Structures are given as C-alpha cells and as structure tokens.
Amino acid sequence: MELTKNLxxxxxxxxxxxxxxGSIALTISAKIKIPFYPVPMTMQTFVVIFLGVSLGYKIGLASVGLYLLEGIAGLPVFSNSPEKGIGIVYFTGPTMGYLIGFLTACYLASKINTKDSFIIILTKLVIATSTIYILGLIWLGTLIGWDKPIFSLGAKPFLLAELFKIIILALAAKQIIKIRNII
Structure with missing residues (x-):
C-alpha cells in the first residue's frame, strides 16, 4: 500500500x-525570433507540437493551458508582450485564435505513434499545425473584418517556416515517442 502511494x-x-x-519552454520559444524568409519566426508552434508528441495529450495540454493562463493573468509570456500589452487585453487581441489553436494542435500531435509511417506523421503534423492557423484566421477575420486580406496577413508569411518546423518534427517524432515511452 505504501509503495503504491509513493509511486x-x-x-x-x-x-x-x-x-x-513545458510552459517555460513555450514562453522561451515565444521570445526568441529566428531570422527566416519572408518573416522572422518564433519556435512556438514547434514547441506546441513537440509538447503533444513528447508528453502526450494530458501533460501537453496542461502545459499549453498553464502557458495560456499565465498570459491571461498578466505574465509577459506571449510573443509580443509586454511591448504590445499583457493579460486579457493581449490575449483577446489579434492572436487569440492562434493561441487557442495551440490546444488543438497539441492534442492532435499527441495522436502520433511509432507505428505511423513518415507520411502519416507528416500528415498528422500538418493537420495539427493547420488548426492553429484555421482558428487564428477565423478570429483575425472576425476581429479586423473579412474584407481584409486575412490569409495574406495571418498565414501566408509563416507557411514556409511552418513547413520547416513540421519536417524537423516528423523526422524526429518516432524517436521522441520512444524516449517518452521509456520515461
């Protein structure tokens, strides 16, 4: 009985x-800007997907959820905070849909397993990452108006960087899952 309690x-x-x-890693990934074409990239989406693959959906979602709650509470964890505001004001700004999409992406990325082929893993990661952009674009269009070039503003500049991150994770996914299963 005591052994079970300790375990x-x-x-x-x-x-x-x-x-x-996980929350700390996500905060750090939001603050580092890497030169990339056509716009600098952060590693936020990479870390979100990595958390899903490496920690599974429960711990991964809890990490992303904690990160979002920290930001909503006013901690400067988001990419452009505190420069562009903090707390609920920042959260409900143009990036809210993307931030909420972190949860769906993390969950979907957790569904990769070692039996999946590279193509299946790549497809799952594309779908997971796409949810970030779908929710982000829906919120952005709602916020700034659908008469604006929403896709050109909120997705197109980032797609090359996303593809780069997805390919890296797809190549490493099986090894990441094997390590997770050992720990």
Missing part, C-alpha cells in the same frame, strides 16, 4: 514538473 506521488510530481517545464 503515485512520484508520478504526480513528475507530471507537475513536466507541465511547468
């Missing part, structure tokens, strides 16, 4: 640590 406590502590570290 459960250890598992809870490891899970909480993973959630906190």
């Amino acid at each position: 459960t406590q250890t598992k809870i502590i490891k899970s909480l640590l993973a959630v906190i570290l």
Whole structure:
C-alpha cells in the first residue's frame, strides 16, 4: 500500500514538473525570433507540437493551458508582450485564435505513434499545425473584418517556416515517442 502511494506521488510530481517545464519552454520559444524568409519566426508552434508528441495529450495540454493562463493573468509570456500589452487585453487581441489553436494542435500531435509511417506523421503534423492557423484566421477575420486580406496577413508569411518546423518534427517524432515511452 505504501509503495503504491509513493509511486503515485512520484508520478504526480513528475507530471507537475513536466507541465511547468513545458510552459517555460513555450514562453522561451515565444521570445526568441529566428531570422527566416519572408518573416522572422518564433519556435512556438514547434514547441506546441513537440509538447503533444513528447508528453502526450494530458501533460501537453496542461502545459499549453498553464502557458495560456499565465498570459491571461498578466505574465509577459506571449510573443509580443509586454511591448504590445499583457493579460486579457493581449490575449483577446489579434492572436487569440492562434493561441487557442495551440490546444488543438497539441492534442492532435499527441495522436502520433511509432507505428505511423513518415507520411502519416507528416500528415498528422500538418493537420495539427493547420488548426492553429484555421482558428487564428477565423478570429483575425472576425476581429479586423473579412474584407481584409486575412490569409495574406495571418498565414501566408509563416507557411514556409511552418513547413520547416513540421519536417524537423516528423523526422524526429518516432524517436521522441520512444524516449517518452521509456520515461
């Protein structure tokens, strides 16, 4: 009985640590801008997908959820905060749909398994990442008006960088899952 209790406590502590570290990784990825064509990229979407693949949907979603709650609470965790505002004001701005899309992308990325072929993994990652952009574009269009070039403003400049990140993760996904299963 005592051994079961200790194992459960250890598992809870490891899970909480993973959630906190995931949120920290997401914050760091939001702050680093990497020169890329046609616009600089952050590694946020890479980390969101990585969290889903590496931690599974429960811990991955908890990490992303904690990150979003930190930002809503006013911590400067989002990409352009505090420069462009903090808290709920920033969250409900033009990027809200993308931020909510982090949750769907993380969940969908967690559905990759070691039996999937490279093409299946690549397809799942494209679909997962697409949900970020679909929700982002829907919110952006609602916020600034559908008469604006929504796709050109909110997706097109980032697609080459997204493809680059997806390919890297697709190549590493099976190894990441194997490591997750050992730990």
